[in-house]
Amino acid sequence: MVEKLVITGNEGSALAFKQIEPDVVAAYPITPQTELMHNFARYIADGLIDTDLITVESEHSAMSACVGAASAGARVMTATSANGFALMWEILYIAASSRLPIVMAVVNRALSAPINIHCDHSDTMGGRDTGWIQFYAENTQEAYDLLITAVPIAEHPDVQLPVMVCYDGFIISHTNEVVEVLDDKTVKDFVGEYKPRINILDTDNPFTFGPLDFHDYYIEHKRQQVEGMKHAYNVIPEVFKKYEDVSGRRYEYFEKYRFDDADVVMVVLSSTAGTAKVVVDELRGEGLGVGLLKPRVFRPFPHDKLREALKDKKSIVVLDRSDSFGAFGGPLFTEIRSALYGIENPPEIIDFIYGLGGRNITKDELKTAFMKAVDIAEGAEVKNRVDYLGVRE
């Protein structure tokens, strides 16, 4: 049974958490994630689910408790934002390196300083090398769906890696929209029962957790971790396909919008892609051959699929909602540009850093970015390959 609701990003994610009903959730409140856990805690208080909610004194402890519970074979979830994510840092690596299939919602928010509670991607983009699989959701529908798909992806025996599902703070977390949700049983059946390969409480099959591992074996274990991420690359589309069968909603590594016949393409993550779709429609109305590509999966990065999709375009404009200080462009730009290296006649590519600290991104600004790429496609010289959008200078 399918139901349509008008709910916020945090309400939709809390509903996904409830329907997944993990064994353990350990969490600490931080704006704009708080409302997610607030709603989830209400499901527990109302006696609707049996999850053990561990309330801890910090996010460092939250992720540590998740690591402990996951090592004991529990299905574990959590959620955070920004500075809370930063405080988890040490343990994020430990969760991934210990191959623990924890699923976490991250409500994207700018990092301090200056203090800012609004959206950008500095938090999770900083965590792109922690070893977690990373999904970026455009809206509440995607946040809900991707959280549900994250569970079997994380727990797949060939993967065994944690997954974070990111969505934009306030812009999605506190906005209500129409969302199609599944019934509890469909979600329960989809995620199935978690059967951990090993667990710390299984005294009949003793196993070492958190060992010392120096120059004798550390690099081999890192190499195996890379293998897990490679397996994830094949498992993700399999799980997305199964999800399509139960939900009717099709997910892929990236969404293409009016893309195939476009000469000029914008690449952008998350909620801004929704605004960009409207801008694409308006520019198409003016006769311009523009399109959009919205990656949903940033780790593992679908470099070969993106190269194939983008190789014949005339120009590409990437939008990054986080900066990488001292680097040549934002994280999305550097990945895409690297994916296009070495092909014949690669498209021109430019980058705009935008929307830091929740700065509103307007349709006019997106048009400006598109028009720069259109001019370049028509032969204009690339002056500032990496530039800023909507900044007073």
Add this chain to the structure above:
Amino acid sequence: MENELLEIRFHGRGGQGVKTAALLLAEAAFETGKEVQGFADYGPERAGAPVAGFTRISDKKVTIHSFIESPDIVVIIDGTLIDSIPVLEGLKKDGPVIVNTTLPPEKIANKLKKKTNIHTIDATGISLDILKRDFPNAPVLGAVVKVTGIVPLDAIERVFTKKFAGRDEIIKGNIAAAKRAYEEVKSI
């Protein structure tokens, strides 16, 4: 394509239920079969600070995620904001403006330098009278419904009933406040 999308911008202050009004109006429009979106732009979440709320109503899926710059309708939940922020900025030609104030529409017209399609309601007075507290957003929604007809009044009532399930007094009070505002709104 523009006319398929209806955009409403609310102005008020932290604590007045601006965000709730924007989200409730979206929910009420969904009740009538529309695609919707409701959200707010708020800063440090302190009582009294200016807050903007936004509602989008459309026949097509709403994918845009930026603030409303060219609203079809402006709703001012705190009339004192007229003096301090550009509440009418971007308002589409002669779009309706609904203001919570004790002043008559003619006086508000002078302040706003806008001659027609101005509607006033003493939502604070109605709220204090019926709810015994200053929650002007429910009566303001009653006035919005009367002026614009974007949803029927009973859609607002159904949303109150859902939102405050189990709290019958609050449901009754909010519905009564919205109904009275629906009757008492003054227009030029």
